[in-house]
Amino acid sequence: MRSGGSRSAMFLRLLARAAVWRKGQALSALLSVTVAAAAVSAMFDLMVDVEAKLRREFRSYGANILVEAGSRKSFSPQELARIYSALADRGLAVPFAYTVARTEKDQAVVVAATDFALVRKLNPWWAVSSWPEHSGQALVGVRAARLLPPSGSPFRLRFAQTDISLRSAGTVQTGAGEDSRIYVSLDDFSSWTGLKPSVVEIAAYGARGEIASILNDLGRAVPSADVRPVRQVTEAEAGVLGKTRSTLLSSAALIAATAALSVVATLMGWVFDRRRDFAIMKALGASERLITLFVLGQAALLGAAGAIGGFAIGVGIAAWIGRANFHAPVVPRLTILPAIVAGSLAVTLVSTLLPLRLLRRIQPAMILRGE
Amino acid sequence: MFLRLVYESLRRQTRRKLLVTGAVMLGAAVSTVMVGIAVGIGDKISRELRSYGANLVITPEEDSLDVEIGSVDLKPATAGAYLEESSLAKIKGIFWGNNIRAFAPELPVTVLAGAQETTLVGTYFQKPLKYGNRQFTTGARATFPWWRISGAWPEDDSDNLLVGEKLAARLGIAPGASLKIAGKAYVVSGIISSGGVEDGQIIAPLHVAQTIAGRTGAVRRVFVSAITKPEDAFARRNPDSLSPRDRDRWYCSPYPQSIAYQLAEALPHSRAEQIRQVAANEGKVLSRIKGLMLLITLAALITSGLAVSAAMATAMFERRAEVGLMKALGGGQFSLSMIFITESVLLALIGGLAGFACGALLARTLGRAIFGSTLAVGPVLLPLVLTISIAVAVTGSAMAIRRAVKYDPVLALRGEG
Incomplete structure (x- = not known):
């Protein structure tokens, strides 16, 4: 019992001594483990977050789900409420109503009604000179604007014998159908025409599976409506995200492989370099097992310390990349720490065991003689 | 004399040289691939974004x-x-x-x-x-x-x-x-x-x-x-x-x-x-992805740089006895440093060239696997990769060389490291 205790005390002392005395070598080995762990943790940390961040970017393409009331009908307030509650906070829903009205010169023009505050968030690509803020103001498409008096002066539109007087607050340019329309607020529209929204455009957040379940919930909330994904948006997004993910993954694999290989190279050099020490230890009567344990103990210390330090640095790098590129921090994920430590231990232990195995075959006398 | 020393130093201890060259090569290959990806990804993603339509x-x-x-x-x-x-x-x-x-x-x-x-x-x-x-x-x-x-x-x-x-x-x-x-x-x-x-x-x-x-x-x-x-x-x-x-x-x-x-x-x-929905957003998404790859490339360059430096430092550390002998024979600190730096530069050149070739090949394969078209790594990248390799190798060994050169030759020769 006593001899066992003193032996393990001796072992610990050896470990501590080795760490303090061989500072130079230990430091360069520690550096390579730390760098490797930092690179791998940064990549892991990014992988998880970047996709979510990119998806947010893609939402600036606007709606990816369209809910349409059946032909020539519109949504009742109850149905709209059911759509909003089915979506909850999983996306942004914007109602639209459309009709054709006539200008004072009896030209047909499409009038659309929507919630300006919401549409501004849904479609950030709309180039709008100035958003309407009050009732009675309209947002006029650049092509429709040519039919109307200059901005600020009132104009009249007629729908089914009812006139409305509006003022243009500004113009909208998109290069698509919006340019030919006149947008008014939902309240103005329904008191003028009596029509209710017939389309709800939804920008839903989340991956493919979440979008599918949102589609499902919406379909159940309003069975009579036509719920469909905007394929132009969803398919292109899936394509681009898939390619970006593969690129990231292969970069991560590449960086991890380089990092691991450099750890192997450094540690193998470190063990080989100390063959004289081992020879002396062996000559003094240390068993093969004790030497192996001694070296592995050091390697494990290096591996664990490097992994923890590297993780901290890696999380910092990931946060910096997130801030610099997406203007939002990447949340550090503590869950990857065990994986990093385990991986680091595996690599360090393997890369010390290999050279030890080679050294074992050699007689201590040969090493001590310098052969 | 200087050249002969460098030549001799390169010829002997091939295992160690191989290790260092290998490390530089790996670093250069990763740098080549990553820079290739960072440069080429804009074009590839841009093509991919064309599936958003006109x-x-x-x-x-x-x-x-x-x-x-x-x-x-x-x-x-x-x-x-x-x-x-x-x-x-x-x-x-x-x-x-x-x-x-x-x-x-x-x-x-x-x-x-x-x-x-x-x-x-x-x-x-x-x-x-x-x-x-x-x-x-x-x-x-x-x-x-x-x-x-x-x-x-x-x-x-x-x-x-x-x-x-x-x-x-x-x-x-x-x-x-x-x-x-x-x-x-x-x-x-x-x-x-x-x-x-x-x-x-x-x-x-x-x-x-x-x-x-x-x-x-x-x-x-x-x-x-x-x-x-x-x-x-x-x-x-x-x-x-x-x-x-x-x-x-x-x-x-x-x-x-x-x-x-x-x-x-x-x-x-x-x-x-x-069509602003497509055109305006394309620029935004593209610049985000490009920025991301650029930053990751930067991180990869630093990683491989540090990894190569560590390998260089370890290799250099093992040669204290050699340095001690040279010093005992009257080698000045400057000329000794020059020998080792020249050696590092030569190794970096060899490793860098081989790494560039491997990296270019890897980038092609990756490009084909991910985007269905090759990522071209232009020869303009070669000087860049070589410069990085040399800079990394020299800075990596500089510390170790300095320590080795400052070391008391008596201690080194007695084998007390």
Whole structure:
């Protein structure tokens, strides 16, 4: 019992001594483990977050789900409420109503009604000179604007014998159908025409599976409506995200492989370099097992310390990349720490065991003689 | 003497040299691949983003308003102006003609299908065209890659139609059925599902729409899918207000604005505009992904740099005895350092060259695996990779060399390290 205790005390002392005395070598080995762990943790940390961040970017393409009331009908307030509650906070829903009205010169023009505050968030690509803020103001498409008096002066539109007087607050340019329309607020529209929204455009957040379940919930909330994904948006997004993910993954694999290989190279050099020490230890009567344990103990210390330090640095790098590129921090994920430590231990232990195995075959006398 | 020392030093202890060269090579290969990806990803993702569809639209200069609600076009076929079909091939002839991936003309007409009033859109599907002596095919299949057809695509010179899935459900038609429009029976070759307005429309070869509208050679608008560079402040300048030199630079950059400008020049009486939903967002997404890859590349460069430095330092550390002997024989600190630095540079050069070759190969393979086209690593990257390799190797060994050179030769020779 006593001899066992003193032996393990001796072992610990050896470990501590080795760490303090061989500072130079230990430091360069520690550096390579730390760098490797930092690179791998940064990549892991990014992988998880970047996709979510990119998806947010893609939402600036606007709606990816369209809910349409059946032909020539519109949504009742109850149905709209059911759509909003089915979506909850999983996306942004914007109602639209459309009709054709006539200008004072009896030209047909499409009038659309929507919630300006919401549409501004849904479609950030709309180039709008100035958003309407009050009732009675309209947002006029650049092509429709040519039919109307200059901005600020009132104009009249007629729908089914009812006139409305509006003022243009500004113009909208998109290069698509919006340019030919006149947008008014939902309240103005329904008191003028009596029509209710017939389309709800939804920008839903989340991956493919979440979008599918949102589609499902919406379909159940309003069975009579036509719920469909905007394929132009969803398919292109899936394509681009898939390619970006593969690129990231292969970069991560590449960086991890380089990092691991450099750890192997450094540690193998470190063990080989100390063959004289081992020879002396062996000559003094240390068993093969004790030497192996001694070296592995050091390697494990290096591996664990490097992994923890590297993780901290890696999380910092990931946060910096997130801030610099997406203007939002990447949340550090503590869950990857065990994986990093385990991986680091595996690599360090393997890369010390290999050279030890080679050294074992050699007689201590040969090493001590310098052969 | 110096050269001989360097030569001898390189020749001996090959295991160690191999280790260092290998480390440099690995670092250089990773740097090459990452820089290759960072440089090439913009172009690749830009191509991928083209699956969002057309980013430019050409309309007649003096067009009347579009009156469209959902899939129904209420604008009378007689109203408004038209573009000439015969001049469409000129789209490929603009300065950035090679950046035009595809285009599709459209001519909508309101028709009665059964008892349903609906819109029939005439377009090209896969039309062979000729500009100068260049042959190319273009049309809706390339411009709108998200269209799904059950059945078959119509030929451009046939009288076959595509019917939108919602309309088909209402009319109860399946592929192969016949549909009577404006007194003539057409064969429905396929049902189209697009998730957009096309689901309620009929899509036909352009000449069918022209016959129904009674307007030979007329086109209402052209959707153009072009590979562009994300717009910046310079892109948004008005070309007519620029100095001649800036104007040339603007004209010769593939901004959406300048391609639109050139399209309007190429087609008589037309105006071309960006479709902002696609064009504006493309720039945003592209710059995010490019930025991400750039930062990751930077991180990868630093990682491989540090890893190589660590390997260099370890290798150098093992040679204290050698340095001690040289010092005992009268080698000065400077000349000793020079020997080791020269050696590092040589190893870095060899490792860097080999790494560049491996990296270029790897980048090609990765490019093909991920994007279906090779990521070209240009020879311009070679000097960059070599410089990085040398810088990393020298800084990596500098510390260790300094320590080794400062070491007391007596201690080193006695083997007390």
